[in-house]
Amino acid sequence: MQPFSCWALLFVALVAASRSTSSLVTIPLTKLDRTGSYLQGSPHADRARASFLKTRTTSGSTTVPASNLAYMQYTTSVGVGSPATYYNLVVDTGSSNTFIGTGKTYVRTSTSAPTGQHVNVTYGLGFFTGVEYSDTVTLAPDLVIANQSIGDALQYADFEGVDGIIGVGPVDLTNGTLSPDNTLIPTIMNNALKQGLIKKEILGVLFAPPATYNDTNGVITYGGIDHALYTGKMSYAPVTETYPASLFWGINVTELTCGTHTVIPQSTAGIVDTGTTLVLLADDFFDVYLDAIPGAYLDDDNNTGLLVIPSSSVADMQPLNFKIGDTVFSMDIAAQLVPLDQNTAWGGQAGVQYGVVGKLGTDSGGGLDFIIGQKFMEKYYAVFDAHSNRVGFGYTNHTFSKYSP
Ligand SMILES: *[C@@H]1O[C@H](CO)[C@@H](O)[C@H](O)[C@H]1NC(C)=O
Ligand SMILES: *[C@@H]1O[C@H](CO)[C@@H](O)[C@H](O)[C@H]1NC(C)=O
Ligand SMILES: *[C@@H]1O[C@H](CO)[C@@H](O)[C@H](O)[C@H]1NC(C)=O
Ligand SMILES: *[C@@H]1O[C@H](CO)[C@@H](O)[C@H](O)[C@H]1NC(C)=O
Numbered sequence: 001m002q003p004f005s006c007w008a009l010l011f012v013a014l015v016a017a018s019r020s021t022s023s024l025v026t027i028p029l030t031k032l033d034r035t036g037s038y039l040q041g042s043p044h045a046d047r048a049r050a051s052f053l054k055t056r057t058t059s060g061s062t063t064v065p066a067s068n069l070a071y072m073q074y075t076t077s078v079g080v081g082s083p084a085t086y087y088n089l090v091v092d093t094g095s096s097n098t099f100i101g102t103g104k105t106y107v108r109t110s111t112s113a114p115t116g117q118h119v120n121v122t123y124g125l126g127f128f129t130g131v132e133y134s135d136t137v138t139l140a141p142d143l144v145i146a147n148q149s150i151g152d153a154l155q156y157a158d159f160e161g162v163d164g165i166i167g168v169g170p171v172d173l174t175n176g177t178l179s180p181d182n183t184l185i186p187t188i189m190n191n192a193l194k195q196g197l198i199k200k201e202i203l204g205v206l207f208a209p210p211a212t213y214n215d216t217n218g219v220i221t222y223g224g225i226d227h228a229l230y231t232g233k234m235s236y237a238p239v240t241e242t243y244p245a246s247l248f249w250g251i252n253v254t255e256l257t258c259g260t261h262t263v264i265p266q267s268t269a270g271i272v273d274t275g276t277t278l279v280l281l282a283d284d285f286f287d288v289y290l291d292a293i294p295g296a297y298l299d300d301d302n303n304t305g306l307l308v309i310p311s312s313s314v315a316d317m318q319p320l321n322f323k324i325g326d327t328v329f330s331m332d333i334a335a336q337l338v339p340l341d342q343n344t345a346w347g348g349q350a351g352v353q354y355g356v357v358g359k360l361g362t363d364s365g366g367g368l369d370f371i372i373g374q375k376f377m378e379k380y381y382a383v384f385d386a387h388s389n390r391v392g393f394g395y396t397n398h399t400f401s402k403y404s405p
């Protein structure tokens, strides 16, 4: 077991060039990577997040033990105050509070007004508590939100290397986070719409397989779909009514197959989450996937928690096909694998082939039976459409790009 210490973080400066049309603002994203054993914790972190998301209720907050694990995440630069100070915030569709202060401290300006409220949010791993402010939030030069409620984190855990979160999940997820007023906190998307800065509450997210250790390899679009970022047509699935996936950006996958193996046989609810690194399947579903790859096993003993795939089985692997809406979205073999040259970064051993599909930690039937995380989203354009209450996916330029293990 490697020490869970000295996780140095490397950032790449955000590319400032952002494209924008009238009410559509596209912002570059930075893939956040860490050196050393950072990703050693990733599957465990993902699983902890999964079990937390499943058990989350809107009635209040829960405090979990702080642990020295962190996620691989996507961040975007967000300005707060006037003049703005810029913070690197995790882009999270699985939560809805926006806060700063876990890295760079809050630089208050004349626009920063305390609301007199306390805020407390618990995540799958980590938490923050602090005080709520109203401030000017700059997402892009032409997307400046006035009077946005944001948290100033005073106590927190598990946010190494980032300054906070920009929460782009449904507003109901803020229920129970504010006190003494137990009101919902309008999200940045809510306010951008209300203030006429965007025309529709739609978020477009383009992730791509990172080419280097630190890579500005994605963009996020506030307010609509950037048609230049996908090819063909978008395929939509309505936000699911199945609880608890319904609290999030939840959808039903109608079938999931891997070669001749049927991993998910019937319509099943789960969520799409930019805050989860891997693709997670309920344990019984995962076991079927495992059966499809001779000799594969979970490396729980060695503590990476990752799927280990015998080199001899790689050539016989099959695409993992998610049926969403009327379209099949496939993770080809390459998309199911950790590139060998990334093993060290993932906390793995040289020469071992690891996989990116993981185990949720509970059997299916819980109403949140999969998490479509970054490793799926790096193949497709994703659209979180609150206007029409649906999630869409489209093919991108890298959907069919190949990585040779
Ligand atoms: C917050 O959650 C509680 C408990 O589930 C519920 O009774 C209440 O209506 C919710 N509040 C809002 C504003 O949605
Ligand atoms: C923000 O709050 C200030 C002070 O309460 C108010 O004057 C201003 O109109 C508000 N701006 C918006 C866009 O709501
Ligand atoms: C996708 O590829 C086409 C053809 O090479 C290119 O014109 C287009 O700019 C690319 N789109 C993106 C978003 O990179
Ligand atoms: C979605 O999946 C759940 C099981 O997770 C199922 O009960 C529900 O009927 C499905 N909804 C639709 C519309 O198929």
Ligand SMILES: *[C@@H]1O[C@H](CO)[C@@H](O)[C@H](O)[C@H]1NC(C)=O
Binding pocket: 299, 301, 302, 308, 349, 352
């Ligand atoms: C796990 O650890 C055992 C014992 O140290 C070793 O033999 C094996 O190769 C390791 N497997 C992986 C996938 O790292």
